[in-house]
Amino acid sequence: MSGNATVRRRLGPALALALCMPPASAQAPVSLSRDVQPILDRYCVACHLYESPQGGLLLEAGDTHVATVDVPSTQAPLPRVAPGDPERSYLVHKLRGTQLQVGGSGAPMPFNADTGTSGLATDERRLIEAWIRAGAPDN
Numbered sequence: 001m002s003g004n005a006t007v008r009r010r011l012g013p014a015l016a017l018a019l020c021m022p023p024a025s026a027q028a029p030v031s032l033s034r035d036v037q038p039i040l041d042r043y044c045v046a047c048h049l050y051e052s053p054q055g056g057l058l059l060e061a062g063d064t065h066v067a068t069v070d071v072p073s074t075q076a077p078l079p080r081v082a083p084g085d086p087e088r089s090y091l092v093h094k095l096r097g098t099q100l101q102v103g104g105s106g107a108p109m110p111f112n113a114d115t116g117t118s119g120l121a122t123d124e125r126r127l128i129e130a131w132i133r134a135g136a137p138d139n
């Protein structure tokens with residue numbers, strides 16, 4: 001009996017911790033306006049702006065959702081953003097530099113004529129992917 005109590009005492013904190021940790025789906029949702037748009041503002045809007053959107057793509061605040069979610073890419077047989085599915089989202093492939101492997105074209109994004117490489121940090125890319133995986137809400 002006392003053995004069981006010891007086990008319970010030992011498991012108690014671990015169990016409490018496990019119960020406190022929400023499943024992935026219950027975590028604070030990634031927000032387009034709060035989390036994703038600032039990344040786009042910093043790396044993308046210089047070219048994907050209202051006046052002359054490069055690649056025909058607008059990524060300014062207020063335009064991003066309607067310009068990407070379920071909108072066909074002009075370069076590849078994929079939507080720019082497929083809600084819930086980063087692997088089918090052409091924008092993600094442009095960030096990863098895998099655009100040619102999915103039938104696309106052009107340079108990795110954010111386009112950098114000097115280096116030819118993407119300047120996005122891995123955690124910033126993961127945040128965009130998390131937003132897409134959560135269904136790409138307009139939030």
Ligand code: HEC
Pocket residue numbers: 040043044045046047048054055056057072073074075076080090091094095105106107108109110111112113120
């Ligand atoms: C220096 C200018 C520049 C910057 C900065 C830039 N882009 Fe682009 N983007 C372009 C150009 C030019 C094209 C079309 C040619 C190409 O794809 O290489 C393009 C095309 C694209 C396309 C393809 C559009 C389609 O319909 O398939 C996506 C997606 C894209 N950019 C996303 C981004 C994202 C996301 C960022 C920021 C992380 C970004 N770009 C930053 C210039 C830029």
